[in-house]
Amino acid sequence: MPKIIPVPDELSQPFWDAVNEQRLILQNCTACDKLQYPPQASCQACGSADGLEWTDVEGNGHIAAYIVIEDGRLNRRMLDQPYNLALVTLDQDPTVNFYSNLPGVPAYEVPVGAAVEVTFEEVAPGQLIHEWRVVE
Amino acid sequence: MTSSNDFQWRRDRDGLGVWEHRGKVAVAGYGHSPVDRRWDEKNLDTSLGAYTIMACEKAMEQAGVTIDQVDGIVCCDSHIAGASGGTASQWAPRPYFDPPYDSEYGLTLINAQWLIDTMGFKNVKFAPTGVPTIGEMVGMASQAVGDGVCSTCLVIYPTGNMEGRYRRGGENADDYARGARQWTVPWGNHGGNDFINIFPHRQYLTKYGGEHEDLVHFVRNQHKNGMLTPWGYNATHNVQPISVEDYIGSRPILNPLRIWDCDRPVNASAAYLFTTAERAQDMKSQPVYVLNHSQHNFRFRTTQPDLDEVEMWTDRQAARMYEGAGLGPADVDIFNPYDGYSIMTQFFLEGFQWHGVKRGEALSFYAGDISVKGPHPFSSSGGNLGNGRTRTAMYTDSIEQLRGTAGDRQVNVRAETALCAFTTPSSGGWLMLGKHPS
Ligand SMILES: [Zn+2]
Numbered sequence: 174m175p176k177i178i179p180v181p182d183e184l185s186q187p188f189w190d191a192v193n194e195q196r197l198i199l200q201n202c203t204a205c206d207k208l209q210y211p212p213q214a215s216c217q218a219c220g221s222a223d224g225l226e227w228t229d230v231e232g233n234g235h236i237a238a239y240i241v242i243e244d245g246r247l248n249r250r251m252l253d254q255p256y257n258l259a260l261v262t263l264d265q266d267p268t269v270n271f272y273s274n275l276p277g278v279p280a281y282e283v284p285v286g287a288a289v290e291v292t293f294e295e296v297a298p299g300q301l302i303h304e305w306r307v308v309e
Numbered sequence: 310m311t312s313s314n315d316f317q318w319r320r321d322r323d324g325l326g327v328w329e330h331r332g333k334v335a336v337a338g339y340g341h342s343p344v345d346r347r348w349d350e351k352n353l354d355t356s357l358g359a360y361t362i363m364a365c366e367k368a369m370e371q372a373g374v375t376i377d378q379v380d381g382i383v384c385c386d387s388h389i390a391g392a393s394g395g396t397a398s399q400w401a402p403r404p405y406f407d408p409p410y411d412s413e414y415g416l417t418l419i420n421a422q423w424l425i426d427t428m429g430f431k432n433v434k435f436a437p438t439g440v441p442t443i444g445e446m447v448g449m450a451s452q453a454v455g456d457g458v459c460s461t462c463l464v465i466y467p468t469g470n471m472e473g474r475y476r477r478g479g480e481n482a483d484d485y486a487r488g489a490r491q492w493t494v495p496w497g498n499h500g501g502n503d504f505i506n507i508f509p510h511r512q513y514l515t516k517y518g519g520e521h522e523d524l525v526h527f528v529r530n531q532h533k534n535g536m537l538t539p540w541g542y543n544a545t546h547n548v549q550p551i552s553v554e555d556y557i558g559s560r561p562i563l564n565p566l567r568i569w570d571c572d573r574p575v576n577a578s579a580a581y582l583f584t585t586a587e588r589a590q591d592m593k594s595q596p597v598y599v600l601n602h603s604q605h606n607f608r609f610r611t612t613q614p615d616l617d618e619v620e621m622w623t624d625r626q627a628a629r630m631y632e633g634a635g636l637g638p639a640d641v642d643i644f645n646p647y648d649g650y651s652i653m654t655q656f657f658l659e660g661f662q663w664h665g666v667k668r669g670e671a672l673s674f675y676a677g678d679i680s681v682k683g684p685h686p687f688s689s690s691g692g693n694l695g696n697g698r699t700r701t702a703m704y705t706d707s708i709e710q711l712r713g714t715a716g717d718r719q720v721n722v723r724a725e726t727a728l729c730a731f732t733t734p735s736s737g738g739w740l741m742l743g744k745h746p747s
Contacts, residue, residue, distance in 0.1 A: 178484060179491035194559050198625055211492040211612055217610055232312035237615065238511040242497050246476040249484055255564070258497050260508050269611050271497035281564075285515070302495050 176274075177249050178297045184212050187227050190210045192301050195293045201228040201268065232269070232291025233264040234305060239283040255280045263290055263303045273305035313650060316437065318452035319445075321604040328601045328633045330455030332746030335589035338374070338582040339705050341690060342369025344542040344697045345576045347473030353406060357511045358415030362428055364580040365463055372582045374461055376428065377588050381435040381459030381583075385442060386420035387548070389468045389698075398469070419467040419551060419578070428692060435459035438512035442466070444647075444738040448602030451581040451740070455599075456708040460585055467578040468699050474574055476501065482560045492708040502733050503571065503650050505614060509734075510652040512616035517669030521565035525556040526675040527687075528569055528694055534681055535695020537718040538706070542575055542697030570651040572693035578702040586746050597711045597744040601633035604738040619734040623660025626699050626732070630661075630668035633740040636726065643710045643720065643727035647705035647737070648692035653731060656734050657688070663728075664694055684721040690729075698732025703729040704740070711744040726737060 181189040191198040200209040202216035215222040215294060239259040245251070248257035257280055263269040276294065287304040296302050320328065342360030353359060361384075362534060368378065388398040400416045409415050414423040420438035435458050440446060443466040450464045452492050468629055480487075486494035498504045513523060532550035534542035542548065551559075551569055560568045590598035607622045614622075620674040631637055638661060646657035655671035664673045690706030693699065707727035709715040725744040 177486045177494045179495050181486050210457045212388055221455060238508050240507050240511065243564050244563045245497055246481045247494065247497060247500050248482045256497065270495065270613050270615065272498060272612060296495065304405060
């Protein structure tokens, strides 16, 4: 079954536009030099609204933990069950994390601690999402 | 009506010092409705409205307060079943009934105005709207009474759930992820405290050792305490404590989270009567005193809170509460943290260092004697795992333990202070109660 399709809003439009170009960009606060994801109207760390700029990041991370969704509530994903939901930290700033279904990794067989790299997956015509795959 | 935003009542910052009304506010009564698994959608005597009226009447009766003496009503006016509740949280488009059941109010929602109109309160001067959950409501009422905004205040927490389930339909049936859901739902996280806490819990097991299944000792103890709670779901439906084998063999939800790690949705209501310590002296039942209330609403720094973040949040909650109460971990006799999912309770136990439990020690603490009759009567209420998702057992048990009226649950250790909460690691509130005002 297909994944659920994100709906960009004013704040997130640049992010999803970049994802559709197979690029991962995050907000960076020039006032305190902190990366921020998901995007927000102001910097979570220092409160600055003017200092936020979009910046390309290297799509490298590590798997911090995972669960297996066996009985979730999302209609569109029910036929996928059981499926992995992993927590991926960004190497550039491990306090930034992402979810991943780890395409290609069988349910329950997640190598916690392994390196991953960003990949992109089409969830609707013209709409990609960022995913992560284990680096062999 | 006064909006809750008009009244500065929150104690939600670090370093606020001892609460200015410490010991000057009291709880003088409580009342519970029956706790049903769901509403039969026919019998108006078992509706959320009827159950809420019943809870209010019991709380007033216990305190010996008449309807005309009540001048404050703090009632949670939102659906516990939540925005994803779908048909669990809305009666429409089905036809309504005769008044007072001629709208959602009384069926799926309760607010102060509906209670004023239906029960005939005449002297209510404080009835805020936009009222948060019970974890914060008890603080709101405590501050209102302390500040003199009102003097005899009912706190009412209806936990309506007609279908007895959560998150079916609604936005979870949507093919699109809108708003904040665009960052979680495409990968399968539809939100809730199970998702928030399961990742830190996994990291906890990795960092400190232990197996998820070690939680069975805590879960079983909650079930045992629930069977000793006469009004709760488990006791009234004879839900016997599960065995270790039952637990290990039970259905995974968010593996390793199992069905028995989750509380049971119910349709029920509860009420508490808050008043001044002075007035409470003349009331019918023994008062317990509010020694502090505190709240917190920590923002997630990224997609998913991790163990470090959860430990920092719970450390700060503990520091705020202990500072405001003028007490430390060794002073707390009764400890009733939130347990809606079994996987989050260890964060509170260790953050508040109850009975000296430090980070990483909760699972071995659970494996010891945590029975109500033993030396470490942890969560003597049975919480939500033991009584159903009323989110009020923690408060009622704390009052009863301090009064010495907890019956078969009465602890053998000293019971002069009690700490209770409905809160997640990121948001909610704590309440410290005392048998004595100082
Ligand atoms: Zn900043």
